Amino acid sequence: MSRTIAMDSYLLADADSVVARARQGDETALEALYRAFEVPVYNLARRICRTTEDAEDVLQETFFEVCRSIRSYREEGSLWGWIRTIAASKALMRLRRNKYRETDELHEEVVGRRKDDTHLRMDLEAALERLPEVSRAVVWLHDVEGYTHDEIAGMMGRTPSFSKSQLARAHARLRRWLGEEAIV
Amino acid sequence: MSHLSVETLVALRDPGTEPGEAAAREHLEACPLCRAEFERLHQRVARLKALPALRPSRERWPSVLNQLRAERQRRRFRTGGLAGLAAAASVALALGVSSLRPKDTGLDLAEIQQAMARSQVLESALDRIDPESRVMDGQTAGIAQELEDRIARVDRELEMTELMEQQARDAELLRLWRERVGLLDALVDVHVTHASNVGL
Numbered sequence: 004m005s006r007t008i009a010m011d012s013y014l015l016a017d018a019d020s021v022v023a024r025a026r027q028g029d030e031t032a033l034e035a036l037y038r039a040f041e042v043p044v045y046n047l048a049r050r051i052c053r054t055t056e057d058a059e060d061v062l063q064e065t066f067f068e069v070c071r072s073i074r075s076y077r078e079e080g081s082l083w084g085w086i087r088t089i090a091a092s093k094a095l096m097r098l099r100r101n102k103y104r105e106t107d108e109l110h111e112e113v114v115g116r117r118k119d120d121t122h123l124r125m126d127l128e129a130a131l132e133r134l135p136e137v138s139r140a141v142v143w144l145h146d147v148e149g150y151t152h153d154e155i156a157g158m159m160g161r162t163p164s165f166s167k168s169q170l171a172r173a174h175a176r177l178r179r180w181l182g183e184e185a186i187v
Numbered sequence: 188m189s190h191l192s193v194e195t196l197v198a199l200r201d202p203g204t205e206p207g208e209a210a211a212r213e214h215l216e217a218c219p220l221c222r223a224e225f226e227r228l229h230q231r232v233a234r235l236k237a238l239p240a241l242r243p244s245r246e247r248w249p250s251v252l253n254q255l256r257a258e259r260q261r262r263r264f265r266t267g268g269l270a271g272l273a274a275a276a277s278v279a280l281a282l283g284v285s286s287l288r289p290k291d292t293g294l295d296l297a298e299i300q301q302a303m304a305r306s307q308v309l310e311s312a313l314d315r316i317d318p319e320s321r322v323m324d325g326q327t328a329g330i331a332q333e334l335e336d337r338i339a340r341v342d343r344e345l346e347m348t349e350l351m352e353q354q355a356r357d358a359e360l361l362r363l364w365r366e367r368v369g370l371l372d373a374l375v376d377v378h379v380t381h382a383s384n385v386g387l
Contacts, residue, residue: 028259030252033252033255034248034252037248037251038248041243041247041248042240042241042242043240045241045242045243046240046241046242049241050241055243055244058241058243059243059244059245059247062243062247063247063250063251063254066247066248066251067251067254067255070251070255071255071258092324096324096326127231127234127235127238128238131235131238142235143235146232146235146236147232147235147236151201152201167194167197167198168194170197171192171193171194171197171198174193174196174197174228174231175193177231178193178227178228178231181231183227183231
């Protein structure tokens with residue numbers, strides 16, 4: 004929570020006044036919100052969605068929702084926390100709509116099995132991109148954005164155990180693809 | 188004890204959530220290989236957090252603004268239309284609905300009045316729900332949008348009945364007010380169901 008509150012003042016110095024004006028429907032204030040949070044929202048969407056087009060659509064859907072719902076933002080948490088949850092929900096919804104790949108087995112069918120996986124050395128960006136969408140979403144939401152497994156499960160409509168197992172599988176893969184030594 | 192699995196190491200970062208955590212921590216303290224693996228895990232996560240921010244290649248604010256303005260316009264039209272219809276309905280009711288009185292159609296005047304009254308009750312219910320202030324998922328928002336669009340179409344048709352012949356108008360009024368009630372009923376249902384699903 005404190006990290007997201009710090010993000011508010013870092014991204015938008017006069018957040019209180021901008022939000023107050025945005026609630027009145029002031030388009031300049033709404034645009035200021037967009038400008039302040041455009042990059043973190045897009046970044047989150049892009050890390051979850053399969054394509055840049057999907058991520059840009061999520062960016063648009065998120066801010067449309069922010070603009071029409073700003074009156075319901077209660078300032079109990081951080082502004083970024085509120086916007087981020089809308090963005091994460093929109094991105095996960097898009098994954099669902101696009102019939103995402105959620106299992107490693109299916110992923111293997113899609114990308115093909117590679118016997119030399121253990122010798123691959125990818126950079127982290129490429130390895131992250133190669134993960135199945137759901138695993139990647141869980142890694143990003145848990146490890147980078149700081150959501151708990153319970154929160155991720157709630158957003159995905161799954162159980163916390165599902166989230167935990169996706170995270171562990173993702174790390175096992177990342178470790179292998181990044182050429183890090185594995186424990187026997 | 189054998190070395191810790193990736194699953195266990197990943198779980199150890201969220202303290203107090205896993206059974207057997209104490210034994211796993213004990214092993215971690217004593218095993219340099221597992222400690223090294225745990226450190227690599229932390230480093231990997233730190234590198235993930237340090238990845239450069241990705242930026243959209245296209246400007247999306249104009250599209251957001253257009254979408255917002257279109258919605259406001261729809262809402263204004265709907266509210267304006269409703270105010271006009273409500274006023275017309277009040278006058279008609281005050282005058283005993285003389286202008287709506289079915290002549291040779293066999294229609295029951297009370298049916299039109301009932302539909303109008305029901306419509307007003309549903310409008311009030313909708314105002315109390317205040318759907319504009321709630322965050323909806325895409326599917327719910329889509330359904331609500333579709334219903335609002337259809338209500339707006341019915342409102343336009345209701346206004347057009349002024350141009351119709353008396354006899355045809357009475358029948359059309361009854362049909363449209365009933366349709367309006369049905370759509371409003373569905374819209375209230377959508378919002379009530381959504382509110383109960385999200386625990387509001």
